[in-house]
Amino acid sequence: MAQVSLEGIRKVYPNGFRAVQTTSFTIQDGEFVVLVGPSGCGKSTLLRMIAGLEEITEGVLKIGDRVVNDVDPADRDIAMVFQNYALYPHMTVRKNIGYGLKNRGTPAAAIDAKVQDAARMLNLTEYLDRKPAQLSGGQRQRVAMGRAVVRDPALFLFDEPLSNLDAKLRNQMRIEIKALQRRLGTTAVYVTHDQVEAMTMADRIIVLNEGRIEQIGTPSEIYHNPASTFVASFMGAPPMNLIKAELDQQSVRINGCRDLIHAPQSFDGPVTLGIRPEDVEVDEQGLVSFHVDILEELGAHRLLHGRIANQPFSVMLGKDDAAQVGETKINLKPEALRLFDRETGLRL
Amino acid sequence: MVETTLVTPAETHRPNRIKWGAIGDHTILILGALLMMLPPLLALTTASHDAVTIHREGLQLTLGDDLGKNFRTAMFDKGGFTQTVDGMLMLMNSFILGIGFAVGKIVISMMAAYAIVYFRLRFATLAFWVIFTTLLLPLEVRILPSYEAIQKLGLTNTYTGLIVPLIASATGTFFFRQFFMSVPEELAEAARIDGAGPWTFFVDILIPLSKTMIAAIFIIMFVFGWNQYLWPTLITTDEGFFTLVRGIKQIVLSYTDSQIPEHGQALALAIVAMIPPVLVVVFFQNWFVKGLTESDK
Known part of the structure; x- marks a missing residue:
């Protein structure tokens, strides 16, 4: 178990592409942190730098108290679960799980005991002598997990581990992974592009966009108080409504309309108005x-x-609320309004 | 199963229909097979006659009485110029060349492909293409310098001289490179995190994954090595190192003066020389097809 800290980490590929711009954050001991963002945002690069599979261009990476910039992945005391599981196809489940221990010179009897433990924890006991090709997607996923837990590492790294599963299984595995991490109390970094996974699993979410951190916060903070229009539109399904409006002190004017709403804060000039779809009421007497x-x-x-x-x-309405296609009036809950700078997209 | 259900309705409509297309196909196949089989068959029937008959009447289509005798003499009687080599020795030499050639090529080309694919060498791609262009320089083109080098090294009339100059293989490197590139990168990364160094990864993961590939290349290379003629002819002057393919000619030539060449024995030897490659292909064809078509990843 360990705390992970990134201090001014940066990644520039040899071709000049800046995958990750200077970032710093600390992951607490035992915390489950999810890196989320659209593809190409640098989340996988960040994870692979922590794993040691990608060189760090600049900055200091610490796992525990140790600077690990130049430490081999095998010696970082980490375990990683890959998107395609990366199981060794010619080895049985038993050998797959025990391979890391074998390479570290663990005695055969100890390996066997640990593999049995891990298999029991993941309901894999009866599959120990099968090869990966004879397993279902969910079982392979479990074997990949087994390979990670069996070594009892200081840090789990997950690289979109659920993307190859169907929706139902994904929901189930999501809960299992979270429960397993809780039980073991191991620090975990989890990469995904799926905001639902991020919201449901994380203790803290780090939202990334174009190699930059947009926001770090608990799922609730990220959802209710997004730091930018990007976070607002990326997190939550359906996404937050973002509409152009003018602000005159505390009164909001939405393009052309004369609707008067009270904003929670005072500002003069063009803004982007954000509101979650569930924070809107349909009301015949509504202002908008x-x-x-x-x-x-x-x-x-x-x-x-x-x-x-x-x-x-x-x-978004409840299932019992009346609704129909056509013209209607709505009210925006004033306390749920979020104001963003029209130019920069940042929260005002 | 799917095929049967699909085909059945059509068949019940016209149960007695003769499929002319299928008959045509089979006729072509059978004729082709016969055409291919005829020379070995002729060799076998002719080998069953004594040297005089063959010399006088040419190739024979019927079986004679001397089949056993010709085979026995060819395989077990000391012959050749020095009267020290028999067919068994040549058979052994052929196996040494065939297996050494195939194993050597596989080891060298696997290691080359491993280096090219998995290590961030600066000029890996260039190195690969340089290796690949050696396809344009087969042994026949560079035979004089090759002979010169081996001769200067004093390796003529040794198994080393016979095998080593032949084992560099652009085709093998190419096949293994393509295969390694199709192995998911995460496998190497997972192994790295699991504490496997480059050598452990190669032995524990890559070699087992390449099993079918290795088998396929072994078959091709074994047959290719077994059939080598030009290089063994140049490099071995000592009859103790003669291979079967080279030795056949020796039987015919070494009888001097007024003696009739032992064509029967030569043909018997030719048949013996044909059998191992045929057996290898027959027994390993499943592996062969698997290795070249599907991958077990």
Whole structure:
């Protein structure tokens, strides 16, 4: 178990591509941190630098109290789970799980005991003598997990481990991984492009975009108080509504409309107004006119997609609320309004 | 299973229809097979006659009485110019050349491909293409310098001189390179995190994964090595190092003066020389097809 700290880490590829711009953060002992962002945002590069599979251009990486910039991946006391599991296809599950121990010169009896333990923990006992090709996707995923836990490392690294599973299995494995990490209390860094995984699994989320950290925070902070329009639109499904508006002191004017809403803070000039679809009420006496184009039935919710002053807008209603296509009026909850700089996209 | 269900309805409609297409295909195949089989068959029938008959009447289509005798003499009687080599010795030499050639090529080309694919060498791609261009320089083109080098090293009439100059293999390197490049990179990374060094990864992961590939290349290279003629002819003057392929000619030539060449024995030897490559291909064809078509990753 260990704390991981990145101090001014930067990655520039030999071809000049800046994959990760200077970043610093610390992962607490036992914490589950999720790096999330769209593809190409540098999240995998960051993880691979922590693993030692990618060289660090600049900065200091510490695992525990040790600077590991130049330490071989095998000696960093880490274990990694890959997106395609990277199981050794010619080895049985038993050998796959025990391979890391064998290379470290662990006595055969000890390896066997540890492999048995890991297999029991992951419900793999009856599959120990099978080869990866004879296992289902979920079981292979478990073997990959087994290979990580059996060495009892200081740090788990997960590189999109659930992307190759179907949706149902993904939900199940998500819970299993989280529970396993809780039980073992091992620090974990988890990379994903799936914001649902990030929200549900993380103690803290790090949102990355174009090699930069957009925001670090707990899932609730990220969801309710996004630091930029990027975070607002990336996290949460459906995403936060972002519409152009003018602010005059505390009164909001949405393009052309004369609707008067009170903003939670004072500002003069153009802003981007953010509000979560569930923070909107349909109300005949409402101040904002909303044109509904499409009604999506989701069972527990209903989603109305439409336009406010010709800008796309969504509203989420409960399953019992009445809704129909066409012109209607809505109210935006003033306390749920988030204001962003129109130019920079940053939170005001 | 799927095929049967798909085909059945069509067959029930016209149960007695003769498939002319299939008959045509089979006729072509059978004719082709016969054409291919005819020379070995002729060799076998002719080898069953004594030297005089063959000399007088040429190739024979019927079986004669001397089959056993010709084979026995060819394989076990000391012959040649020095009267010290028999067919068994030549057979052994052929095996040494075939196996040494194949194993050597596999070891060298696997290691070369491993270096090219897995290590961040500065000029890896260039090195690969340099190796690849040696395809343009087969042994026949560089035979004089090769002979010169081996002769200066004093390696004529040794197994080393016979095998080593032949084992550099651009084709082998190419096949292994393509195969290694198709192995997922994460496998190497996972092994690295699991504490496997370059050598351990090669032995524990890559070699087992390449099993079918190795088998396929072994078959090709064994047959290729077994059939080598020009290089062994140049490099071995001592009859003790003669291979079968080279020795056949010796039987025919070494009988001087008024003696009739032992064509029967030569043909018997030719048949013996054909059998091991055929057996290797017959027994390993499954591996062969697997190695070249599917991958076990």
